[in-house]
Amino acid sequence: MQRLMIADSSDVVRKVGKKILSEIGFLVLEAATAREALMRCETELPNIIIVDAGLEGALDLIANVRALPEGKGVLIYYCVVEADLKTMMAGKRAGANDFLLKPFDRKILTQMFTDKAIAA
Template sequence: MQRLMIADGSDIVRKVGKKILSEIGFLVLEAGTAREALQRCQNELPNIMIVDAGLDGALDLIANVRALPEGKSVRIYYCVIEADLKVMMLGKRAGANDFLLKPFDRKILTTIFADKAIAA
Protein backbone atom coordinates (compact mmCIF):
# COMPACT_ATOMS: atom_id res chain seq x y z
CA MET A 1 0.00 0.00 0.00
CA GLN A 2 1.33 3.41 -0.99
CA ARG A 3 1.90 5.90 1.83
CA LEU A 4 0.78 9.47 1.19
CA MET A 5 1.34 12.38 3.57
CA ILE A 6 -0.78 15.53 3.64
CA ALA A 7 1.13 18.41 5.22
CA ASP A 8 -1.38 21.22 5.68
CA GLY A 9 -2.20 23.55 8.56
CA SER A 10 -5.95 23.07 8.06
CA ASP A 11 -7.55 20.21 9.98
CA ILE A 12 -10.46 20.23 7.53
CA VAL A 13 -8.26 19.96 4.43
CA ARG A 14 -6.33 17.08 5.99
CA LYS A 15 -9.51 15.30 7.10
CA VAL A 16 -11.23 15.61 3.70
CA GLY A 17 -8.06 14.66 1.82
CA LYS A 18 -7.47 11.67 4.09
CA LYS A 19 -11.03 10.40 3.64
CA ILE A 20 -10.93 10.62 -0.15
CA LEU A 21 -7.40 9.25 -0.57
CA SER A 22 -7.96 6.40 1.90
CA GLU A 23 -10.99 5.34 -0.11
CA ILE A 24 -8.87 4.94 -3.26
CA GLY A 25 -6.28 2.81 -1.49
CA PHE A 26 -3.67 5.01 0.18
CA LEU A 27 -2.38 4.76 3.71
CA VAL A 28 -2.69 8.46 4.56
CA LEU A 29 -0.49 10.22 7.11
CA GLU A 30 -1.22 13.74 8.32
CA ALA A 31 0.95 16.58 9.55
CA GLY A 32 -0.27 19.99 10.69
CA THR A 33 3.17 21.64 10.66
CA ALA A 34 6.32 21.40 8.56
CA ARG A 35 8.25 20.25 11.61
CA GLU A 36 5.79 17.44 12.32
CA ALA A 37 5.88 16.41 8.64
CA LEU A 38 9.69 16.25 8.61
CA GLN A 39 9.76 14.20 11.82
CA ARG A 40 7.28 11.73 10.37
CA CYS A 41 9.32 11.53 7.14
CA GLN A 42 12.46 10.81 9.14
CA ASN A 43 10.64 7.89 10.82
CA GLU A 44 8.88 6.53 7.73
CA LEU A 45 9.21 8.17 4.34
CA PRO A 46 5.94 8.38 2.37
CA ASN A 47 5.80 7.55 -1.33
CA ILE A 48 3.88 10.76 -2.07
CA MET A 49 3.51 14.09 -0.25
CA ILE A 50 1.04 16.93 -0.66
CA VAL A 51 2.61 20.05 0.85
CA ASP A 52 0.50 23.18 1.21
CA ALA A 53 2.28 26.31 -0.02
CA GLY A 54 0.68 28.25 2.85
CA LEU A 55 2.29 26.02 5.49
CA ASP A 56 5.01 27.86 7.44
CA GLY A 57 8.29 26.33 6.34
CA ALA A 58 6.81 24.52 3.32
CA LEU A 59 9.80 25.18 1.04
CA ASP A 60 12.26 24.13 3.76
CA LEU A 61 10.20 20.99 4.34
CA ILE A 62 10.46 20.03 0.66
CA ALA A 63 14.20 20.70 0.58
CA ASN A 64 14.74 18.76 3.83
CA VAL A 65 12.77 15.77 2.57
CA ARG A 66 14.87 15.78 -0.61
CA ALA A 67 18.02 15.72 1.56
CA LEU A 68 16.90 12.57 3.42
CA PRO A 69 18.24 9.17 2.34
CA GLU A 70 15.76 8.01 -0.33
CA GLY A 71 14.16 11.49 -0.20
CA LYS A 72 14.59 11.98 -3.93
CA SER A 73 12.18 9.08 -4.56
CA VAL A 74 9.24 10.85 -2.88
CA ARG A 75 6.77 12.40 -5.33
CA ILE A 76 5.99 15.84 -3.91
CA TYR A 77 2.94 17.88 -4.91
CA TYR A 78 3.14 21.55 -3.97
CA CYS A 79 -0.40 22.69 -3.23
CA VAL A 80 -1.13 26.29 -4.30
CA ILE A 81 -4.31 28.38 -4.21
CA GLU A 82 -3.70 29.90 -7.64
CA ALA A 83 -1.44 29.29 -10.61
CA ASP A 84 1.11 31.92 -9.50
CA LEU A 85 4.26 31.32 -11.54
CA LYS A 86 6.55 32.86 -8.90
CA VAL A 87 5.18 30.67 -6.09
CA MET A 88 5.25 27.60 -8.33
CA MET A 89 8.87 28.21 -9.35
CA LEU A 90 9.89 28.52 -5.69
CA GLY A 91 8.25 25.15 -5.07
CA LYS A 92 9.96 23.62 -8.09
CA ARG A 93 13.37 24.94 -6.99
CA ALA A 94 12.85 23.49 -3.52
CA GLY A 95 12.23 20.09 -5.10
CA ALA A 96 8.50 19.73 -5.82
CA ASN A 97 7.67 17.38 -8.70
CA ASP A 98 4.22 18.71 -9.48
CA PHE A 99 1.46 21.07 -8.38
CA LEU A 100 -2.04 20.74 -7.03
CA LEU A 101 -4.56 23.58 -6.99
CA LYS A 102 -6.63 24.27 -3.87
CA PRO A 103 -9.40 23.85 -3.15
CA PHE A 104 -9.37 20.27 -4.33
CA ASP A 105 -12.29 17.87 -4.32
CA ARG A 106 -12.99 14.16 -4.78
CA LYS A 107 -12.91 14.35 -8.59
CA ILE A 108 -9.55 16.14 -8.69
CA LEU A 109 -7.88 13.87 -6.12
CA THR A 110 -9.26 10.72 -7.73
CA THR A 111 -8.16 11.83 -11.20
CA ILE A 112 -4.62 12.67 -10.08
CA PHE A 113 -3.97 9.91 -7.56
CA ALA A 114 -6.11 6.84 -8.39
CA ASP A 115 -3.48 5.24 -10.62
CA LYS A 116 -0.72 5.98 -8.10
CA ALA A 117 -2.46 4.23 -5.19
CA ILE A 118 -1.88 0.82 -6.72
CA ALA A 119 1.53 1.46 -8.29
CA ALA A 120 4.06 -0.03 -5.92
Template sequence: MQRLMIADSSDIVRKVGKRILSELGFLVVEAGSAPEAIMRSQAELPNFMIVDASLDGALDVISAVRGMPNGQGVRIFYCVIEADLKKMMVGKRAGADDFLLKPFDRKILTSVFSGFAAAA
Protein backbone atom coordinates in the same frame (compact mmCIF):
# COMPACT_ATOMS: atom_id res chain seq x y z
CA MET B 1 0.26 0.01 0.38
CA GLN B 2 1.57 3.40 -0.73
CA ARG B 3 2.16 5.95 2.05
CA LEU B 4 1.01 9.51 1.42
CA MET B 5 1.51 12.50 3.71
CA ILE B 6 -0.68 15.58 3.71
CA ALA B 7 1.18 18.54 5.22
CA ASP B 8 -1.37 21.31 5.69
CA SER B 9 -2.20 23.58 8.62
CA SER B 10 -5.96 23.15 8.01
CA ASP B 11 -7.55 20.27 9.94
CA ILE B 12 -10.46 20.20 7.49
CA VAL B 13 -8.25 19.96 4.38
CA ARG B 14 -6.25 17.13 5.98
CA LYS B 15 -9.38 15.23 7.05
CA VAL B 16 -11.11 15.54 3.66
CA GLY B 17 -7.93 14.63 1.79
CA LYS B 18 -7.30 11.68 4.09
CA ARG B 19 -10.83 10.32 3.62
CA ILE B 20 -10.67 10.53 -0.19
CA LEU B 21 -7.12 9.21 -0.55
CA SER B 22 -7.69 6.38 1.95
CA GLU B 23 -10.62 5.24 -0.20
CA LEU B 24 -8.20 5.11 -3.17
CA GLY B 25 -5.99 2.71 -1.21
CA PHE B 26 -3.32 4.98 0.28
CA LEU B 27 -2.10 4.83 3.86
CA VAL B 28 -2.49 8.54 4.69
CA VAL B 29 -0.45 10.33 7.35
CA GLU B 30 -1.26 13.89 8.42
CA ALA B 31 1.05 16.70 9.51
CA GLY B 32 -0.27 20.07 10.70
CA SER B 33 3.09 21.87 10.72
CA ALA B 34 6.44 21.82 8.93
CA PRO B 35 8.36 20.42 11.93
CA GLU B 36 5.77 17.64 12.30
CA ALA B 37 6.00 16.80 8.58
CA ILE B 38 9.79 16.60 8.75
CA MET B 39 9.71 14.50 11.94
CA ARG B 40 7.17 12.06 10.51
CA SER B 41 9.13 11.80 7.26
CA GLN B 42 12.30 11.00 9.19
CA ALA B 43 10.42 8.28 11.10
CA GLU B 44 8.96 6.75 7.93
CA LEU B 45 9.41 8.31 4.51
CA PRO B 46 6.17 8.53 2.52
CA ASN B 47 5.95 7.59 -1.17
CA PHE B 48 3.93 10.75 -1.90
CA MET B 49 3.49 14.13 -0.22
CA ILE B 50 1.02 16.96 -0.62
CA VAL B 51 2.62 20.09 0.84
CA ASP B 52 0.49 23.22 1.15
CA ALA B 53 2.32 26.31 -0.12
CA SER B 54 0.81 28.43 2.68
CA LEU B 55 2.17 26.13 5.41
CA ASP B 56 4.86 27.97 7.40
CA GLY B 57 8.09 26.26 6.36
CA ALA B 58 6.60 24.44 3.33
CA LEU B 59 9.79 24.88 1.29
CA ASP B 60 11.85 23.65 4.26
CA VAL B 61 9.75 20.46 4.32
CA ILE B 62 10.42 19.83 0.63
CA SER B 63 14.15 20.53 0.97
CA ALA B 64 14.44 18.40 4.11
CA VAL B 65 12.70 15.43 2.49
CA ARG B 66 14.88 15.73 -0.63
CA GLY B 67 17.95 15.60 1.62
CA MET B 68 16.88 12.39 3.40
CA PRO B 69 18.13 8.96 2.33
CA ASN B 70 15.78 7.89 -0.51
CA GLY B 71 14.17 11.35 -0.35
CA GLN B 72 14.67 11.85 -4.09
CA GLY B 73 12.17 9.03 -4.66
CA VAL B 74 9.29 10.80 -2.91
CA ARG B 75 6.75 12.29 -5.34
CA ILE B 76 5.99 15.76 -3.91
CA PHE B 77 2.93 17.78 -4.90
CA TYR B 78 3.11 21.48 -4.01
CA CYS B 79 -0.41 22.72 -3.30
CA VAL B 80 -1.12 26.31 -4.40
CA ILE B 81 -4.33 28.35 -4.19
CA GLU B 82 -4.00 29.76 -7.70
CA ALA B 83 -1.74 29.11 -10.66
CA ASP B 84 0.83 31.64 -9.42
CA LEU B 85 3.84 31.02 -11.68
CA LYS B 86 6.30 32.69 -9.29
CA LYS B 87 5.16 30.60 -6.31
CA MET B 88 5.13 27.45 -8.45
CA MET B 89 8.72 28.05 -9.64
CA VAL B 90 9.89 28.56 -6.05
CA GLY B 91 8.28 25.21 -5.17
CA LYS B 92 9.87 23.54 -8.19
CA ARG B 93 13.32 24.88 -7.24
CA ALA B 94 12.85 23.53 -3.70
CA GLY B 95 12.22 20.08 -5.19
CA ALA B 96 8.48 19.73 -5.85
CA ASP B 97 7.61 17.32 -8.66
CA ASP B 98 4.12 18.54 -9.44
CA PHE B 99 1.36 20.92 -8.37
CA LEU B 100 -2.19 20.71 -7.07
CA LEU B 101 -4.62 23.60 -7.09
CA LYS B 102 -6.50 24.29 -3.90
CA PRO B 103 -9.24 23.82 -2.97
CA PHE B 104 -9.12 20.26 -4.22
CA ASP B 105 -12.06 17.87 -4.24
CA ARG B 106 -12.77 14.18 -4.79
CA LYS B 107 -12.70 14.53 -8.60
CA ILE B 108 -9.29 16.24 -8.63
CA LEU B 109 -7.66 13.90 -6.11
CA THR B 110 -9.08 10.83 -7.85
CA SER B 111 -7.87 11.95 -11.28
CA VAL B 112 -4.37 12.76 -9.98
CA PHE B 113 -3.79 9.88 -7.56
CA SER B 114 -5.87 6.88 -8.70
CA GLY B 115 -3.15 5.74 -11.12
CA PHE B 116 -0.52 5.86 -8.39
CA ALA B 117 -2.64 3.82 -5.97
CA ALA B 118 -3.24 1.19 -8.65
CA ALA B 119 0.50 0.94 -9.27
CA ALA B 120 1.12 -0.07 -5.65
Protein backbone atom coordinates in the same frame (compact mmCIF):
# COMPACT_ATOMS: atom_id res chain seq x y z
CA MET C 1 0.03 -0.08 0.16
CA GLN C 2 1.37 3.33 -0.85
CA ARG C 3 1.87 5.86 1.96
CA LEU C 4 0.83 9.45 1.34
CA MET C 5 1.26 12.40 3.68
CA ILE C 6 -0.83 15.56 3.68
CA ALA C 7 1.09 18.46 5.24
CA ASP C 8 -1.44 21.25 5.72
CA SER C 9 -2.29 23.48 8.68
CA SER C 10 -6.04 23.13 7.99
CA ASP C 11 -7.73 20.30 9.89
CA VAL C 12 -10.57 20.30 7.35
CA VAL C 13 -8.26 19.96 4.33
CA ARG C 14 -6.37 17.10 5.98
CA LYS C 15 -9.57 15.28 7.00
CA VAL C 16 -11.23 15.61 3.59
CA GLY C 17 -8.04 14.65 1.76
CA LYS C 18 -7.48 11.68 4.07
CA LYS C 19 -11.03 10.39 3.56
CA ILE C 20 -10.87 10.59 -0.24
CA LEU C 21 -7.33 9.24 -0.60
CA SER C 22 -7.93 6.40 1.88
CA GLU C 23 -10.91 5.31 -0.21
CA ILE C 24 -8.71 4.89 -3.30
CA GLY C 25 -6.16 2.79 -1.46
CA PHE C 26 -3.61 5.01 0.28
CA LEU C 27 -2.41 4.78 3.85
CA VAL C 28 -2.71 8.50 4.66
CA LEU C 29 -0.56 10.28 7.23
CA GLU C 30 -1.28 13.81 8.40
CA ALA C 31 0.92 16.65 9.58
CA ALA C 32 -0.27 20.08 10.75
CA THR C 33 3.17 21.71 10.63
CA ALA C 34 6.30 21.46 8.49
CA ARG C 35 8.26 20.37 11.58
CA GLU C 36 5.80 17.55 12.33
CA ALA C 37 5.88 16.47 8.67
CA LEU C 38 9.67 16.32 8.60
CA MET C 39 9.84 14.38 11.89
CA ARG C 40 7.38 11.82 10.51
CA CYS C 41 9.32 11.59 7.24
CA GLU C 42 12.53 10.91 9.14
CA THR C 43 10.95 7.86 10.81
CA GLU C 44 8.67 6.60 8.03
CA LEU C 45 9.14 8.22 4.63
CA PRO C 46 5.92 8.28 2.59
CA ASN C 47 5.84 7.57 -1.15
CA ILE C 48 3.96 10.81 -1.85
CA ILE C 49 3.66 14.10 0.03
CA ILE C 50 1.16 16.89 -0.58
CA VAL C 51 2.61 20.11 0.88
CA ASP C 52 0.43 23.20 1.22
CA ALA C 53 2.21 26.31 -0.07
CA GLY C 54 0.64 28.27 2.80
CA LEU C 55 2.25 26.04 5.43
CA GLU C 56 4.94 27.92 7.35
CA GLY C 57 8.26 26.38 6.30
CA ALA C 58 6.78 24.56 3.28
CA LEU C 59 9.77 25.17 0.99
CA ASP C 60 12.23 24.12 3.70
CA LEU C 61 10.16 20.97 4.28
CA ILE C 62 10.42 20.04 0.59
CA ALA C 63 14.18 20.71 0.51
CA ASN C 64 14.72 18.76 3.76
CA VAL C 65 12.73 15.77 2.47
CA ARG C 66 14.85 15.78 -0.69
CA ALA C 67 17.98 15.73 1.51
CA LEU C 68 16.88 12.54 3.32
CA PRO C 69 18.64 9.30 2.24
CA GLU C 70 15.60 8.07 0.24
CA GLY C 71 14.10 11.53 -0.24
CA LYS C 72 14.81 11.84 -3.96
CA GLY C 73 12.32 9.04 -4.68
CA VAL C 74 9.35 10.75 -3.00
CA LEU C 75 6.72 12.35 -5.24
CA ILE C 76 6.08 15.82 -3.83
CA TYR C 77 3.04 17.86 -4.82
CA TYR C 78 3.13 21.56 -3.95
CA CYS C 79 -0.44 22.64 -3.22
CA VAL C 80 -1.15 26.22 -4.36
CA VAL C 81 -4.28 28.37 -4.15
CA GLU C 82 -3.73 29.90 -7.58
CA ALA C 83 -1.46 29.17 -10.52
CA ASP C 84 1.04 31.88 -9.54
CA LEU C 85 4.26 31.39 -11.50
CA LYS C 86 6.50 32.86 -8.78
CA THR C 87 5.07 30.56 -6.08
CA MET C 88 5.16 27.54 -8.36
CA MET C 89 8.78 28.17 -9.41
CA ALA C 90 9.81 28.49 -5.74
CA GLY C 91 8.19 25.09 -5.11
CA LYS C 92 9.92 23.59 -8.14
CA ARG C 93 13.32 24.97 -7.06
CA ALA C 94 12.81 23.48 -3.58
CA GLY C 95 12.23 20.07 -5.18
CA ALA C 96 8.49 19.67 -5.85
CA ASN C 97 7.62 17.28 -8.68
CA ASP C 98 4.21 18.68 -9.51
CA PHE C 99 1.45 21.02 -8.35
CA LEU C 100 -2.05 20.64 -7.02
CA LEU C 101 -4.56 23.48 -7.07
CA LYS C 102 -6.57 24.22 -3.95
CA PRO C 103 -9.36 23.81 -3.16
CA PHE C 104 -9.29 20.23 -4.38
CA ASP C 105 -12.22 17.85 -4.42
CA ARG C 106 -12.93 14.15 -4.85
CA LYS C 107 -12.79 14.33 -8.66
CA ILE C 108 -9.41 16.09 -8.76
CA LEU C 109 -7.78 13.83 -6.14
CA THR C 110 -9.18 10.69 -7.75
CA GLN C 111 -7.94 11.72 -11.21
CA MET C 112 -4.47 12.64 -9.96
CA PHE C 113 -3.80 9.81 -7.55
CA THR C 114 -5.76 6.65 -8.45
CA ASP C 115 -3.01 5.30 -10.71
CA LYS C 116 -0.38 6.07 -8.03
CA ALA C 117 -2.32 4.21 -5.32
CA ILE C 118 -2.09 0.95 -7.21
CA ALA C 119 1.52 1.38 -8.35
CA ALA C 120 3.62 -0.44 -5.80
